[in-house]
Amino acid sequence: xxxxxxxxxxxxxxxxxxxxxxxxxxxxxxxxxxxxxxxxxxxxxxxxxxxxxxxxxxxxxxxxxxxxxxxxxxxxxxxxxxxxxxxxxxxxxxxxxxxxxxxxxxxxxxxxxxxxxxxxxxxxxxxxxxxxxxxxxxxxxxxxxxxxxxxxxxxxxxxxxxxxxxxxxxxxxxxxxxxxxxxxxxxxxxxxxxxxxxxxxxxxxxxxxxxxxxxxxxxxxxxxxxxxxxxxxxxxxxxxxxxxxxxxxxxxxxxxxxxxxxxxxxxxxxxxxxxxxxxxxxxxxxxxxxxxxxxxxxxxxxxxxxxxxxxxxxxxxxxxxxxxxxxxxxxxxxxxxxxxxxxxxxxxxxxxxxxxxxxxxxxxxxxxxxxxxxxxxxxxxxxxxxxxxxxxxxxxxxxxxxxxxxxxxxxxxxxxxxxxxxxxxxxxxxxxxxxxxxxxxxxxxxxxxxxxxxxxxxxxxxxxxxxxxxxxxxxxxxxxxxxxxxxxxxxxxxxxxxxxxxxxxxxxxxxxxxxxxxxxxxxxxxx
Amino acid sequence: xxxxxxxxxxxxxxxxxxxxxxxxxxxxxxxxxxxxxxxxxxxxxxxxxxxxxxxxxxxxxxxxxxxxxxxxxxxxxxxxxxxxxxxxxxxxxxxxxxxxxxxxxxxxxxxxxxxxxxxxxxxxxxxxxxxxxxxxxxxxxxxxxxxxxxxxxxxxxxxxxxxxxxxxxxxxxxxxxxxxxxxxxxxxxxxxxxxxxxxxxxxxxxxxxxxxxxxxxxxxxxxxxxxxxxxxxxxxxxxxxxxxxxxxxxxxxxxxxxxxxxxxxxxxxxxxxxxxxxxxx
Numbered sequence: 001x002x003x004x005x006x007x008x009x010x011x012x013x014x015x016x017x018x019x020x021x022x023x024x025x026x027x028x029x030x031x032x033x034x035x036x037x038x039x040x041x042x043x044x045x046x047x048x049x050x051x052x053x054x055x056x057x058x059x060x061x062x063x064x065x066x067x068x069x070x071x072x073x074x075x076x077x078x079x080x081x082x083x084x085x086x087x088x089x090x091x092x093x094x095x096x097x098x099x100x101x102x103x104x105x106x107x108x109x110x111x112x113x114x115x116x117x118x119x120x121x122x123x124x125x126x127x128x129x130x131x132x133x134x135x136x137x138x139x140x141x142x143x144x145x146x147x148x149x150x151x152x153x154x155x156x157x158x159x160x161x162x163x164x165x166x167x168x169x170x171x172x173x174x175x176x177x178x179x180x181x182x183x184x185x186x187x188x189x190x191x192x193x194x195x196x197x198x199x200x201x202x203x204x205x206x207x208x209x210x211x212x213x214x215x216x217x218x219x220x221x222x223x224x225x226x227x228x229x230x231x232x233x234x235x236x237x238x239x240x241x242x243x244x245x246x247x248x249x250x251x252x253x254x255x256x257x258x259x260x261x262x263x264x265x266x267x268x269x270x271x272x273x274x275x276x277x278x279x280x281x282x283x284x285x286x287x288x289x290x291x292x293x294x295x296x297x298x299x300x301x302x303x304x305x306x307x308x309x310x311x312x313x314x315x316x317x318x319x320x321x322x323x324x325x326x327x328x329x330x331x332x333x334x335x336x337x338x339x340x341x342x343x344x345x346x347x348x349x350x351x352x353x354x355x356x357x358x359x360x361x362x363x364x365x366x367x368x369x370x371x372x373x374x375x376x377x378x379x380x381x382x383x384x385x386x387x388x389x390x391x392x393x394x395x396x397x398x399x400x401x402x403x404x405x406x407x408x409x410x411x412x413x414x415x416x417x418x419x420x421x422x423x424x425x426x427x428x429x430x431x432x433x434x435x436x437x438x439x440x441x442x443x444x445x446x447x448x449x450x451x452x453x454x455x456x457x458x459x460x461x462x463x464x465x466x467x468x469x470x471x472x473x474x475x476x477x478x479x480x481x482x483x484x485x486x487x488x489x490x491x492x493x494x495x496x497x498x499x500x501x502x503x504x505x506x507x508x509x510x511x512x513x514x515x516x517x518x519x520x521x522x523x524x525x526x527x
Numbered sequence: 528x529x530x531x532x533x534x535x536x537x538x539x540x541x542x543x544x545x546x547x548x549x550x551x552x553x554x555x556x557x558x559x560x561x562x563x564x565x566x567x568x569x570x571x572x573x574x575x576x577x578x579x580x581x582x583x584x585x586x587x588x589x590x591x592x593x594x595x596x597x598x599x600x601x602x603x604x605x606x607x608x609x610x611x612x613x614x615x616x617x618x619x620x621x622x623x624x625x626x627x628x629x630x631x632x633x634x635x636x637x638x639x640x641x642x643x644x645x646x647x648x649x650x651x652x653x654x655x656x657x658x659x660x661x662x663x664x665x666x667x668x669x670x671x672x673x674x675x676x677x678x679x680x681x682x683x684x685x686x687x688x689x690x691x692x693x694x695x696x697x698x699x700x701x702x703x704x705x706x707x708x709x710x711x712x713x714x715x716x717x718x719x720x721x722x723x724x725x726x727x728x729x730x731x732x733x734x735x736x737x738x739x740x741x742x743x744x745x746x747x748x749x750x751x752x753x754x755x756x757x758x759x760x761x762x763x764x765x766x767x768x769x770x771x772x773x774x775x776x777x778x779x780x781x782x783x784x785x786x787x788x789x790x791x792x793x794x795x796x797x798x799x800x801x802x803x804x805x806x807x808x
Contacts, residue, residue: 234765258768308573375746377765384591384751388571400664401746 030223032246032504032525035236038376039250039274039423041229042196042405047178048163049115049170052123052444053408056249057199057227059517060220062163062184065093065112066154067211067518068427069511070270074154077211077518078107078164078185088149088466095140099209101166102189109136114167116144123440126433126462127156151468155428160516185209187220187521196405199227213511213518220521231376231404237499240265246504247523249515251497252378253310259499268498268506271324273513275317276423276492278386279435282485283448284415286352286367293486295346296419299393300489301338305385309378310492317490319483320432327429327475334483336490343393352394360394369418371397372411374404382421382491390419412442420446421491427513429475433458436482447487457481502526536798543794546787553784557604566594568601569752577770587772590762595773598754599780605755606784609670609748610735616674618728621681626717628682629689630708639682647679651738656747664747672742673735684727688720726795733788740781756781 036055043055048062065079076082079093099107113134119125130150135143144153156162166183173181182190187210188201207219228245230236233252239245241262251259251267259265278300286292302316318335321328352360352367360367371390373383380401387397397419402410410416424431434440437458438450457478465471498515500506500523507522537543556563565585572592580587586595628639646654655672662668692698693716701711736756742748743757751758756777763774 232765234767254769304573308576377762380746380751380762381590381765385571385573387752388569388591391569399751401750 030525031226032222032224032523033226033228033239033244035239035245035248036227036229037233037236037248037250037252038231038374038378038404039425041231041376042374042403042407044195044405045178046182046190046193046199048161048165049118049124050122051161051178054160054163055199055227055229056515056520057188057190057201057225058160058163059186060188060201060225060520061182061186061190062165063099063186063209063517064160064162064164065157067213067512067516068155068158069213070509070513072427074158075211075213078209082154088151089146091144091146091153092137093142093144095142096209097140099185100206101185102183102204103166103169105166105168105183107164107185108139109142110139111164111167112136112142115164118170123444124161126430127159127162130463148463149466151465151471152428152430159428187517188225191224196229196403198229201225201227210521211518214521215507216521221524231374233377240499240501243501243503245501247498247500247506249498251499253313253494253497254378255499256311256313256497264502265499266501266506268500268510270496270498270510270514272314272493272495273322273324273427274423274425274494274496275320275322275490276382276421276494277317277320278489278491279420279422279446280487280489281415281418281420281446281448282487283441283450284418286350286362286369287418289350290486291346291350292352295343295350295352295393296390296395297336297486297489298339298343298346299390299395300386300491301340301389302491303338304389305382306492309381309385310494314495315493317493319490320435320479320488321429322427322493325427325429326472327432327479330476330480330483334480336483336486340393347394354394358391358394359396366396367394368396368398370416371399372407372417372420373399373401374407374422375401376404379421386419386421408443411446414442414448417446422446425514429472429479430462432475432479432482433462436487449482449485449487451485454478454481454485533798537791537794540794540797542790543798546790546794549783549787550791553603553787554607556600557607560601560604564594564597564600566597568593568597568754577766577773579770580772586776587770589759589773590766590770593752595759595776598759599756599777602754602756602759602777603780605666605749605753606736606739606743606757606781609666609739609755610673610732613670613673613739614677614728614732614735616670617677617731618681618724620674621678622685622717622721622724624678625682625685625687626689626712626720629686630693630712630716636686640686643679643682646675647683651676651734652741655738655742656745659742659747664750666749666753669739669742669748673738676738677731677735680727680731681724684724685717685720688723689716692716692719722799726792726799729795730789730792733785733792736781736784736788 040055043053045051046058046061048058063078066074067077068074078096078099080096082091082093084091095109101107113136116128116131116134119128130146130148132145132147137143169183170177187204187207189204191202192200203220203223205219210217236248237255240248259267280287280293280296306312306316315323318337319328319330347360352362355361371383373379383399387399390397435444436449438455441448461474461478465474496514503526505524505526507519510519512518537547575588575592576590578588584594589595624639628636654676658672658675659668698715701715739748740757743755744761749755749758759777760774766773
């Protein structure tokens with residue numbers, strides 16, 4: 001009797017188990033997990049206005065006025081059309097009707113009127129600096145009156161820092177906005193966010209205002225999207241391989257051969273928008289001496305790094321800008337690429353003579369510097385290779401590995417670091433302003449570069465250019481001057497690699513300079 | 528019990544002899560690392576990165592083309608010195624504190640016990656992580672952190688030993704003839720209480736090597752290019768599919784070392800016969 005009962009219970013359990021697993025597989029197709037690797041890890045907030053670091057999920061929570069495609073053309077997202085006056089002093093935007101924020105609030109011209117002044121006093125203020133005031137023409141029309149023509153306005157509006165948050169909750173939540181809650185108009189709503197670990201998004205079922213860059217004009221295909229932050233690249237790869245993840249945003253190049261050999265994984269490659277470089281802290285000894293900076297910059301062997309660490313994929317960097325930008329075409333004499341003899345000669349000239357143990361010495365002090373890198377295999381490996389390359393010219397660089405979510409606040413201490421290894425993703429020359437303007441010392445200006453001549457050229461490039469061609473000329477000059485002062489050493493320009501498993505398919509063409517909302521809503525489950 | 532020398536007694540068991548031999552070899556490697564390592568542990572040769580074991584590189588090379596054998600030998604220096612140093616620190620401070628607490632008793636004893644119990648309530652790894660977060664990563668702070676993490680067990684062990692010993696007749700006799708507390712503590716109590724503490728210290732060294740490797744794995748111990756076994760394994764995880772030897776060999780060495788230390792510890796316990804009352808020998 002007892003036995004019978006037990007057997008009955010076991011059978012019921014087995015049946016229930018089958019039912020549950022059946023239900024689970026149905027649910028799984030509705031969900032997807034994306035992995036953010038080292039460079040994307042550690043964004044502390046989803047507040048686009050105040051953030052200095054945002055990840056891929058941002059563009060899913062919020063929409064922007066315009067989007068930029070891979071061919072640099074602009075497409076309306078929340079704006080349907082726009083026009084500029086002949087003198088460039090007025091921009092008029094028509095807005096999409098029927099757009100609602102996640103909390104039901106309407107999106108209209110009033111939102112824009114509120115939104116633009118919010119940037120004042122933030123690190124991102126430069127994006128709207130040229131806008132004098134915003135005029136509401138009617139419910140769905142706004143006009144920007146400009147202080148001066150800004151040829152870069154559309155490009156700024158397309159950046160993820162110009163994602164538009166919902167005004168009421170933004171005001172109500174204060175500093176918690178973007179951390180505990182984030183309200184936008186995007187195809188996904190923020191459900192849960194743990195800094196440095198994961199972001200859970202749920203579908204916005206009302207979404208019907210995708211741009212013409214997306215095939216899918218309705219709500220997204222997945223009910224739930226989880227972005228996991230995994231700094232360790234081999235762990236990310238294993239997660240993808242074992243089914244713990246569906247897609248890796250930014251695959252490290254050294255995994256490429258392995259992934260290509262793996263039939264269960266598909267790799268998608270698009271041109272890079274990234275540049276890896278080594279900032280040099282110009283405000284601390286020995287780098288206050290420009291000769292030492294120049295010597296250090298010329299000690300970096302870019303070709304060797306590309307070949308050995310990145311399997312020869314991508315391009316070496318010899319300026320601060322990615323080579324697809326016009327402003328990267330500087331006079332060859334400003335380019336920085338490996339020249340060990342020049343490096344050694346400059347060290348000698350600066351008074352740093354080679355000591356008995358291969359480390360240079362000046363006034364009895366060894367040439368020993370603090371070298372920072374953030375956690376994650378790629379940065380650690382880069383740091384170790386750079387350490388050896390610097391050693392070869394007589395500099396001892398002591399590596400400190402810092403956690404990616406705290407490293408930026410550590411930079412703000414300004415003088416604790418001397419060298420670092422960093423990467424940025426950006427497709428506009430104004431990145432030179434972002435990382436080298438004296439307004440942002442510590443972070444993002446990790447180099448602590450503060451030079452009156454550079455500030456002058458910066459002002460001309462940022463604020464005095466009347467049209468695009470003029471802006472290119474001005475930014476090239478500013479860029480050249482920065483290069484001539486050696487506040488960094490360029491290293492490498494990777495390509496962008498995405499890898500996905502069998503449960504999802506990626507659109508054939510990625511629209512935009514990287515993977516963001518317009519193409520993510522076209523990622524589909526495979527049934 | 529026979530009066531033969533301690534090494535002879537350890538060598539009597541084959542496990543003891545083998546483990547002692549292994550440890551001796553390891554210590555020699557660590558001491559003579561600069562002379563016996565076939566290559567410079569820091570010199571990179573990127574064109575030879577991730578090459579498998581060969582005649583030129585017996586254990587292969589790592590992701591920077593550095594010789595793995597040389598790095599393991601140099602790593603022995605790091606791992607052994609950190610663990611031995613930290614456990615010595617732990618034993619010295621722990622034994623003094625424990626002896627004083629056990630001998631004087633009262634409020635001092637209670638304070639020490641509470642603090643020690645408090646540190647014991649954290650897992651060692653957590654305590655070490657907290658301490659390194661305060662001290663900053665590096666070899667010195669790792670040694671200090673491990674030392675503090677293991678302090679509790681030596682304090683408690685010594686305290687218990689001293690408390691049983693202090694009621695013995697020979698101590699009473701010393702008190703009666705007017706010996707000072709310091710003399711009683713250091714000349715009579717500690718020498719009689721220390722043997723089990725030393726053995727516990729020996730065994731804890733094995734744990735300390737694992738803890739040092741764990742911290743190294745997290746990138747908190749030796750900073751590059753100085754190798755430590757844990758850090759080598761950590762960088763090996765990234766190459767596990769391309770160059771599995773980078774993670775396997777340091778792992779094997781850690782395992783072998785810890786096993787050897789434990790076997791040696793067992794042999795030591797047997798040879799010293801500390802399970803019997805100490806003065807019967």
